[in-house]
Amino acid sequence: MSDVSGQARSAPAVEITGLVKRFGSTTAVDGLDLDMPRGSLLALLGPNGAGKTTTVETCEGFLCPDAGTVRVLGLDPVRESAALRPRIGVMPQGGGAYPGVRAEEMLRLVATCAARPLDVGWLLEVLGLGAARRVPFKRLSGGQQQRLSLACALVGRPELVFLDEPTAGMDPQARRLVWELLGALRADGVSVLLTTHLMEEAEALADEVVIIDGGRVVVRGTPSTLTAERAEAAQLRFRARPGLDTGLLAAALPEGYLVHESAPGAYRVEGTVDPQVVSTVTAWCARHGVLAEELQVGRRNLEEVFLELTGKELRG
Numbered sequence: 001m002s003d004v005s006g007q008a009r010s011a012p013a014v015e016i017t018g019l020v021k022r023f024g025s026t027t028a029v030d031g032l033d034l035d036m037p038r039g040s041l042l043a044l045l046g047p048n049g050a051g052k053t054t055t056v057e058t059c060e061g062f063l064c065p066d067a068g069t070v071r072v073l074g075l076d077p078v079r080e081s082a083a084l085r086p087r088i089g090v091m092p093q094g095g096g097a098y099p100g101v102r103a104e105e106m107l108r109l110v111a112t113c114a115a116r117p118l119d120v121g122w123l124l125e126v127l128g129l130g131a132a133r134r135v136p137f138k139r140l141s142g143g144q145q146q147r148l149s150l151a152c153a154l155v156g157r158p159e160l161v162f163l164d165e166p167t168a169g170m171d172p173q174a175r176r177l178v179w180e181l182l183g184a185l186r187a188d189g190v191s192v193l194l195t196t197h198l199m200e201e202a203e204a205l206a207d208e209v210v211i212i213d214g215g216r217v218v219v220r221g222t223p224s225t226l227t228a229e230r231a232e233a234a235q236l237r238f239r240a241r242p243g244l245d246t247g248l249l250a251a252a253l254p255e256g257y258l259v260h261e262s263a264p265g266a267y268r269v270e271g272t273v274d275p276q277v278v279s280t281v282t283a284w285c286a287r288h289g290v291l292a293e294e295l296q297v298g299r300r301n302l303e304e305v306f307l308e309l310t311g312k313e314l315r316g
């Protein structure tokens with residue numbers, strides 16, 4: 001392994017200050033600041049084109065910043081890439097490999113580049129690829145290709161892994177497998193920076209979530225702080241027959257309350273939810289012969305916080 005200074009050993013996993021990256025007239029990253037402590041799992045969330053992949057690829061040393069500084073494990077990812085490469089694992093978006101290479105061959109090839117690789121057979125089993133070890137890459141399912149790509153990122157025992165949408169296209173069972181593995185990595189002190197469009201993934205795994213849009217950080221925090229900060233804006237939701245007169249219901253509530261039919265038959269009351277409001281809504285429904293089903297009062301989930309902050313839909 002390359003010579004690594006004491007300072008680099010104790011440095012944060014990632015430190016980004018004022019990062020700017022342009023492609024022609026497009027500013028993909030526009031003054032982004034980010035710091036990520038060692039041993040943490042940070043999820044970068046953002047709508048399509050927010051600048052997530054560009055940020056991650058800059059950290060990996062594949063792109064040069066136009067302005068700002070990027071340090072990964074204390075090192076400059078472009079100028080000190082030789083020292084950094086053996087210490088990080090990279091899973092690019094969509095993976096990729098020679099189409100004819102078999103799963104196990106591919107992983108063994110990558111393992112030969114590492115000083116202390118993990119056991120290839122074990123890693124294939126853990127990722128549910130044991131039965132597919134002799135299958136050529138092009139014949140693996142999309143989810144299997146993703147898992148092989150993840151295995152390639154992990155086989156060198158990296159201190160820090162960059163995962164760009166690691167579970168995209170996986171079925172729920174495979175996704176669960178990957179989540180377990182990521183949880184185990186974190187427990188082992190490995191730092192993980194991942195991008196995702198899946199709120200439940202961020203909520204389930206991340207110590208910290210950073211929401212970016214337009215190449216800038218919109219907000220950051222733990223999944224629970226991000227949702228708790230907006231607890232005062234808790235919502236009351238219920239389902240009933242479509243087409244209720246939401247204006248009439250809002251009029252029955254104190255001034256300032258709003259009622260939306262967000263999808264046919266799905267209603268949302270916005271405003272401070274207290275016992276009186278719940279009682280007013282149910283009484284109004286009773287008066288109008290409406291059966292309010294699945295009535296619930298809840299904090300916003302991360303998905304709703306995301307939509308509120310960016311005003312944009314996530315890719316499915």
Ligand SMILES: Nc1ncnc2c1ncn2[C@@H]1O[C@H](COP(=O)(O)OP(=O)(O)OP(=O)(O)O)[C@@H](O)[C@H]1O
Binds near residue numbers: 029046050051053054
């Ligand atoms: N190589 C490139 N050449 C030109 N424009 C690019 C290039 N790479 C990214 N961009 C543009 O930069 C912006 C940010 O792209 P980026 O891929 O970083 O976003 P993202 O948040 O990862 O999006 P997605 O969730 O769709 O992967 C987009 O407008 C994109 O079109």
